[in-house]
Amino acid sequence: MSALTLTLKQPPQRRVDLSALSFIPHLTVAEIAALKLWEGKRRWRVDELFDIEPGDTSKLVLRNSSAKLDYLGKDADGLDIVVDGDAGAYLGMGFSSGTLLVTGNVDIFAGCEMRSGLLQIEGNAGDFLGSALPGDKRGMRGGIILVKGDVGDRCGDEMRRGIVLIEGNAGNYCASRMIAGTIAVMGTTGNYPGYGLRRGTLLLWQKPRQIPPTYGDCGTHTLSYLPLWFASLKTLDSRFAEASNTFDRVHRFGGDLGSVGRGEILIRV
Amino acid sequence: MIINGIAIDDTFAEAFPMKATRVIITALNQEWAYHAARAMSGFATSVIACGCEAGIERELLPGETPDGRPGLSVLFFAMGGKGLTKQVQTRAGQCVLTSPTSALFAGIEAGKPIPLGENMRFYGDGFQISKKINGKRYWRIPVMDREFLAQEATYMVDAVGGGNFLILAESQSQALAACEAAVAAMKKIPNVIMPFPGGVVRSGSKVGSKYKALNASTNDAFCPTLKGVTNSQLSPEVESVMEIVIDGLTKEDIDRAMRAGIQAVCDLGVGNGIRRISAGNYGGKLGPYHFHLREIMA
Numbered sequence: 167m168s169a170l171t172l173t174l175k176q177p178p179q180r181r182v183d184l185s186a187l188s189f190i191p192h193l194t195v196a197e198i199a200a201l202k203l204w205e206g207k208r209r210w211r212v213d214e215l216f217d218i219e220p221g222d223t224s225k226l227v228l229r230n231s232s233a234k235l236d237y238l239g240k241d242a243d244g245l246d247i248v249v250d251g252d253a254g255a256y257l258g259m260g261f262s263s264g265t266l267l268v269t270g271n272v273d274i275f276a277g278c279e280m281r282s283g284l285l286q287i288e289g290n291a292g293d294f295l296g297s298a299l300p301g302d303k304r305g306m307r308g309g310i311i312l313v314k315g316d317v318g319d320r321c322g323d324e325m326r327r328g329i330v331l332i333e334g335n336a337g338n339y340c341a342s343r344m345i346a347g348t349i350a351v352m353g354t355t356g357n358y359p360g361y362g363l364r365r366g367t368l369l370l371w372q373k374p375r376q377i378p379p380t381y382g383d384c385g386t387h388t389l390s391y392l393p394l395w396f397a398s399l400k401t402l403d404s405r406f407a408e409a410s411n412t413f414d415r416v417h418r419f420g421g422d423l424g425s426v427g428r429g430e431i432l433i434r435v
Numbered sequence: 436m437i438i439n440g441i442a443i444d445d446t447f448a449e450a451f452p453m454k455a456t457r458v459i460i461t462a463l464n465q466e467w468a469y470h471a472a473r474a475m476s477g478f479a480t481s482v483i484a485c486g487c488e489a490g491i492e493r494e495l496l497p498g499e500t501p502d503g504r505p506g507l508s509v510l511f512f513a514m515g516g517k518g519l520t521k522q523v524q525t526r527a528g529q530c531v532l533t534s535p536t537s538a539l540f541a542g543i544e545a546g547k548p549i550p551l552g553e554n555m556r557f558y559g560d561g562f563q564i565s566k567k568i569n570g571k572r573y574w575r576i577p578v579m580d581r582e583f584l585a586q587e588a589t590y591m592v593d594a595v596g597g598g599n600f601l602i603l604a605e606s607q608s609q610a611l612a613a614c615e616a617a618v619a620a621m622k623k624i625p626n627v628i629m630p631f632p633g634g635v636v637r638s639g640s641k642v643g644s645k646y647k648a649l650n651a652s653t654n655d656a657f658c659p660t661l662k663g664v665t666n667s668q669l670s671p672e673v674e675s676v677m678e679i680v681i682d683g684l685t686k687e688d689i690d691r692a693m694r695a696g697i698q699a700v701c702d703l704g705v706g707n708g709i710r711r712i713s714a715g716n717y718g719g720k721l722g723p724y725h726f727h728l729r730e731i732m733a
Contacts (some may be wrong), residue, residue, distance in 0.1 A: 327567065344567070365564070383604050389574055390538055391566055398569045406707045428562070 169225030169248070170198070172216035177232045182252060185228065185240035195220045222281060223247070230246070230335075239266045239285075249377065253327065255292070258285045259310065275299070280328065282309040290315035293337065296330045296349075296385040297323035304345065306330070312404050319356065322349045325366065331399070331406050342366040344429065348395070354407065363422040363429035369413075370433045379420035386435055388415045436729045441552040443697070443710060443728050448599045448714035452533035453482075453512045454530030455594030455702055456549055457542025457701065460531055465494065465624025466670045471534035475526045479511070480535055483640070483679075486521040487513040488596060488682050490628030496591050501540045502584065508542050509655045511627045512596045512682040519591055520549045527551055527585075532558065535580050541571075543587035552576070552585030571672070598681035598689035601639065601657060601713040602700055607675040609708030611635070612675045616703060617696035622696055625679050626688040639678040642717045673710055686724055694731050701732075 170190065181205045191197050194361035199213040212218065230236075231251030231400060238246065238253050240260075243262040252270035261280045271289035277296045295317045307326040316334035326345045337355035343362040350369040357377055359367045396412040405411050416432040436443040460475070462468040466667065472491050472723045479489035491509040500506040530541045532555055539551055552574030556563040561578040566573050572587035589622035602617070604610035618634035629635075644652035657676045662669050669676070679696055683689035697712055714728055715721075 292650060348566070365485065367564075367566075387581055389575075390502050390504070391568075391573060391582070394501055394573065394584075395568055397501075397503070428564070430564070 167222040169246070170195070170223050171219035171225045171227040172212070173219070174216055174228070174230040174232060174235075174356070176213040177182065178205055178234050178395035180208075181234045181236050182210075183237050184235050187212070187238070188222045188240050188242040188245065189225060191243075191245055193223065197225075198223070198281060211358075231268075232271070233271065234267070236273075239264075241318070242266070251418060256282075257287075258311075261285060277306055277309075277311040277330075279304065280306045281308050282312065284310050284312070285401075286312045286314075288314050290334070291317045291321075293318035293320050294323055294334070295321045296325050296326075296328070297321070310402070312372035312402060312406070316353065320346070325349070329399075331402075331404060333405050341366065341429075343425075344368070350406065352411070360422055360429065360431050362425045363431075365428045367429065368431045369416075370431065373417075373432075373433050377419055378422065380424040381419040382423060384418040384420050384430075386415065386417050387434070389418075390414065392416070436732065438698075438732065439703075440702040441701050441709050442595075443732055444711060444713040446716045447683070447728065448496050448597075448726040449717050449719065449721040450595050450597040450599075450686075450689065450724035450726065451597050451627070453488075453510045453514060453596035453682065454516045454591045455510060456523060456546075456589050456591045457508055457510050457518060457524070458527070458531075458589050459495065459500060459506050459508050459540040459542045460549070461495075461502055461504040462534070463536035464505065465505040465507075467534065467536050467726045468505055468728075469473060471531045471537045471603045472509050472726040474530035474534065476509050476511075476528075479522075483513070485513050486518060486626070487495050489522075489526075489679045490629055490634075492625070492691070493622070499632075501586075502538055504538070504556070504720070510537070510542075510626075510684075512594055512628075512630075516547060516591055519586055519717055523549050523589070525553070528555055528558075530583075532576070532578070532583055538584040538585045543590045543592055544589035546592045548588035548590055553587045555585055564663070584625075592684060594684050595661040595686050595689055596682040596684065597715075597722060598683060598693060598724070598726050599715045599730065600693055600697055601676055601678050601715065602709060603657075603669065603673045603676050603711040603713060604709035605672055605710060606684045610677045612707065612708050613700045613703055614679060616699045617732040619660075620644045620695040620699035621679070621681070621692045622686065626684040627692040628683075629679055629681055630704055631680055634679060636678045636680055639676070639715060640665075642643055642720050657713075670710070678715065686723075686726075689726060690731055693726055697728070697732055 233252040236254035239258040241260040245264045249268040255273040255278040268286035273291035296306035304326045306326040330349040338356035344366040348367045352371040374426045392414040417428045419431040476489035495506040556574040563573040576583040614635040639654040640651040641654045654669045
């Protein structure tokens with residue numbers, strides 16, 4: 167059975183909260199059509215904003231998507247979503263299980279406080295990818311985020327567990343205040359990578375412009391866990407799955423010694 | 436039943452329920468995997484005094500191991516889960532953690548957990564790092580040669596221990612040659628180990644003893660030097676008896692191993708001095724699993 171398809175009738179003037187769509191696996195098409203979506207202080211029915219093509223409600227396809235559609239896949243559980251186009255802020259926030267694929271770019275806080283599943287972004291992602299909401303103490307706590315483009319600043323801020331894979335470049339403060347997990351960046355990283363890192367791994371293909379002074383040089387090593395880690399990515403549609411991009415020899419910097427200091431920046435050698 | 440001139444006794448081997456687990460040891464090369472595996476499975480011939488029975492199950496190619504290095508699978512058997520857990524943890528800590536280049540992984544992924552890295556991580560003194568990969572947790576423990584990688588836990592399953600058969604031969608050297616042939620054939624069967632030295636035990640036991648402190652003693656009915664002074668089961672031409680003990684994850688695994696081993700002995704034939712195949716039958720006192728030789732070889 168094909169997926170339930172929603173086609174945006176016209177780009178919204180203001181930002182629209184799509185978090186209500188996360189409940190569609192439990193609803194009939196009529197109930198989905200009657201769901202209320204907030205646009206500023208206005209409230210729309212789903213069928214006022216979208217053309218609805220009935221289908222399997224455990225799968226959602228969003229066509230003509232816009233960067234003003236926020237909270238897509240928020241807390242979704244057992245839902246596979248394909249977004250044809252851009253998505254707004256808070257994409258996949260608290261995502262519990264399933265897959266969320268976006269063919270375009272996404273705004274800030276994508277995958278924030280995500281719990282499990284796969285979030286794949288073909289374009290770029292904004293700031294605070296996989297991070298915690300302001301004031302919260304734990305960011306992403308499971309699952310995989312794959313970004314094929316670039317990401318903004320503070321990627322993985324307060325990230326607790328899981329994997330963030332970035333094929334492009336990362337902005338400033340990548341892996342800031344990270345608690346655990348792994349962030350891998352094939353491209354360049356901005357200033358202050360691993361700022362305040364407590365535990366966890368920042369795995370880099372390119373040497374940063376500067377290693378923060380609060381990191382200790384632990385030398386060059388072959389780490390036997392890396393082949394195991396790369397093998398777990400083999401099923402992804404990503405450059406991370408290619409054998410030519412895997413390695414086990416790294417330059418290890420331990421830190422951030424200004425924090426707990428049990429984390430590491432590993433740089434491919 | 437006679438196969439190739441060798442008589443197959445109308446008897447059965449008795450075996451008993453055990454708890455078992457499997458671990459996978461990898462290393463820089465097969466030689467160092469063997470060093471760790473032999474140390475970990477050392478002094479583990481019999482639960483009578485060793486605490487567990489253990490042995491190397493088989494070699495693993497790099498493509499078969501979690502970290503893509505050469506490795507070995509090692510099976511452990513004990514009478515209960517508590518004892519098995521203690522033995523595996525102690526041996527992992529003293530024999531694998533200490534062995535250069537080694538890494539340790541679960542060989543069974545379902546059942547009750549036996550902590551590996553979960554407890555060994557504390558050796559890292561706070562510098563240990565956890566990584567959850569494909570839903571499994573691994574521990575990176577810094578050691579002097581680099582990092583020791585250990586999976587959080589392996590898992591225990593119900594198993595069967597004590598499957599056996601006896602080879603009765605005209606001489607000691609012929610009995611040993613037959614045992615070597617049998618063990619070589621049985622090593623090709625998965626899920627089983629032959630825990631005694633070289634897979635062979637020359638001091639087969641009977642249940643009980645005239646001494647109250649002992650619960651097992653020499654199987655005098657099969658001791659050739661006692662033929663004239665005890666209720667012997669040996670004919671005059673038999674001068675040596677050796678036993679192969681098999682522990683397996685299931686009764687069927689032991690069935691397959693016994694068939695392979697007995698067949699290898701029978702292939703040698705009576706011309707090589709092998710007269711009979713028998714089994715350790717203790718009148719049903721030892722355990723609920725019965726392996727009837729003639730049914731296995733039918």
